[in-house]
Amino acid sequence: MSERVVPEGRRQRRRPTKQGAVLSERLIVETALRLIAQHGAEALSVRRLGAALGADPTALYRYFRNTDALLLAVADEIIGRAQEGWAATGDWRTDLRELGLRIHGCYQAYPQAAALAAHRTTGRPYETRAVERILGVLRSAGFPDPLAVRIYHAFVDQALAFAAQDAAALALPPAAREKEAEVWHAVYGRLSPETHPNVAATLPLLAADMRDSGYPFALELMLAAVAALRPEPSPEG
Amino acid sequence: MSERVVPEGRRQRRRPTKQGAVLSERLIVETALRLIAQHGAEALSVRRLGAALGADPTALYRYFRNTDALLLAVADEIIGRAQEGWAATGDWRTDLRELGLRIHGCYQAYPQAAALAAHRTTGRPYETRAVERILGVLRSAGFPDPLAVRIYHAFVDQALAFAAQDAAALALPPAAREKEAEVWHAVYGRLSPETHPNVAATLPLLAADMRDSGYPFALELMLAAVAALRPEPSPEG
DNA sequence: AACCTTACGTCAACACCATTGACGTGTAAA
DNA sequence: TTTACACGTCAATGGTGTTGACGTAAGGTT
Structure with a gap:
């Protein structure tokens, strides 16, 4: 199986989850940031993030190789906001x-x-x-x-x-x-x-x-x- | 039950574990430090520490309220070592x-x-x-x-x-x-x-x-x- | 419009984690 | 010698990240 992650550029088939959400790298990062801001760093778990997104927790692994990759994406988002308008x-x-x-x-x-x-x-x-x-x-x-x-x-x-x-x-x-x-x-x-x-x-x-x-x-x-x-x-x- | 931790001063009945080790706050802190130094950051878990001590993992909870309390005790030891001989x-x-x-x-x-x-x-x-x-x-x-x-x-x-x-x-x-x-x-x-x-x-x-x-x-x-x-x-x- | 291919959401399972409650043994005090 | 209880042990709970298998529906191709 090896690669279950498809790079964001090549995505084509956006299928809604059972609960109707349409996932994307961006949506996941923003949801993670919100989850952390609202409920603390320890609130960020795969299962909770899945619940907040309205998707099966393991759907994340279609977008990030593991939780560490997700964390890096979150960090980068913050760095981006720091440079906004500079x-x-x-x-x-x-x-x-x-x-x-x-x-x-x-x-x-x-x-x-x-x-x-x-x-x-x-x-x-x-x-x-x-x-x-x-x-x-x-x-x-x-x-x-x-x-x-x-x-x-x-x-x-x-x-x-x-x-x-x-x-x-x-x-x-x-x-x-x-x-x-x-x-x-x-x-x-x-x-x-x-x-x-x-x-x-x-x-x-x-x-x-x-x-x-x-x-x-x-x-x-x-x-x-x-x-x-x-x-x-x-x-x- | 509430308090299963007995402060170090009041300990009396030191019973050896099945594997023969006699536990103490000091021994646990030192073993934790050794574990960290020898096997890296991720080696410190309750189970592994228990194994290294030759005791049931949950025996730790007779000495520290939780892992955070243990880590603070460890940190205190480190601060001491930083100033040693200065x-x-x-x-x-x-x-x-x-x-x-x-x-x-x-x-x-x-x-x-x-x-x-x-x-x-x-x-x-x-x-x-x-x-x-x-x-x-x-x-x-x-x-x-x-x-x-x-x-x-x-x-x-x-x-x-x-x-x-x-x-x-x-x-x-x-x-x-x-x-x-x-x-x-x-x-x-x-x-x-x-x-x-x-x-x-x-x-x-x-x-x-x-x-x-x-x-x-x-x-x-x-x-x-x-x-x-x-x-x-x-x-x- | 029918057909394929496959992306991707889902499910079940695994191995690990910290922590708790109950239990009984053996120690140390009386 | 007796007795009380400290504390080591066990079983169980509910959490964690991660993987493999599976089927469905989405898109491109025809």
Whole structure:
């Protein structure tokens, strides 16, 4: 039997399911995204997705080789949404900042899916486009190829890593999230200044700062360091 | 029945299993770590752990409420190991670099526990000690408190985010991991230079660079940027 | 309009998973 | 020596992803 999946381009016979739904790769991805958004990452199972689609669960295997392939498609969809309407301005620093914040922000919109998919290389169209664009920004800013590639790698991994990290926090059940925020007062606030002088000295600052994501500042630090690596310092400064 | 777990302190009747093993919380945690290290991420299941212990799988539930509780115990052990033998040298840059690489590296050794626990604030002793130490490095390097706190936040989040990110990649089933590595040749290698000129121009560099973690370079970039923020450069250098 | 070919939705089955309730044995305290 | 109960074991439940076989209806061909 070997291949039961037919690539999306060659599909011809769209037969409605018993319950009347007409399946497609796109419909399945969107349904999966909705399922995850509404009922959490653990709600995504083949059987539940089948039920949500109004089809036999195993019908999925006509569209995706396995659940991992489906997950990659979901990840790519998110990457696509992150780039919607973006265009290069010509200023590399502005462009990278914008892309980083967009990627991070878009994953936050689907925390449960992000936690599942942010660490995958999909090799799908939206992802390849993002890679192409970021490399384009760096190369036309004058970074030599080996350096551009290293910076690309650090930049992308940082954006995705923070996205997954912050998404995981958002994806916690509200009670657990609340409790985790309290730890800074409940535990760190009670540490003795003798054993933990530095924590004690900075506690109010700490408790306030840790409420938000560390990404924007980390991104600025990276951009500043990258600027210093640029071969010919532009008049900008 | 409700509580089938007896806290470690109150245990009295240690009965050997059919296969002769005498169970304990400590033995279970260590066996779990060994299982993970030796047979990969997917090897940790209740059944396999039971087999490795020489006990009925469900005997675990006498020691941990569920698998999540077990994983947290395992994670706690890892945090401890990350700081084992570390001491400040007095050079803030060396110290931060060392701590960052240690945290990242230690999580890598136990990927799936890392992926699960790296985004939680535990408030437990090993964690508070790490916070205290990092803040200490920054403050005694002369950073004013508000800046020290922001840097601390970015530094820690980046270390943990990358740790979780890279751990998640390691925790994939071997088949998926293999495939992901191949994507750079199989997909990106076949993109047309007309639609993806920047990818085409840098492909060998890309494929080579993406095999390793982006963290070490990202860390260096952050340290460089932080150095530039330092108020009064000391004679040290 | 009749015919084929086959895509694809469906069904049944498999092997694995975490978790629970009931049970009885053997240990350690009294 | 007795007794209580801790805890290892077993059976069972309901979940998971995935595969192979099957038949139907959709489309292209004639």
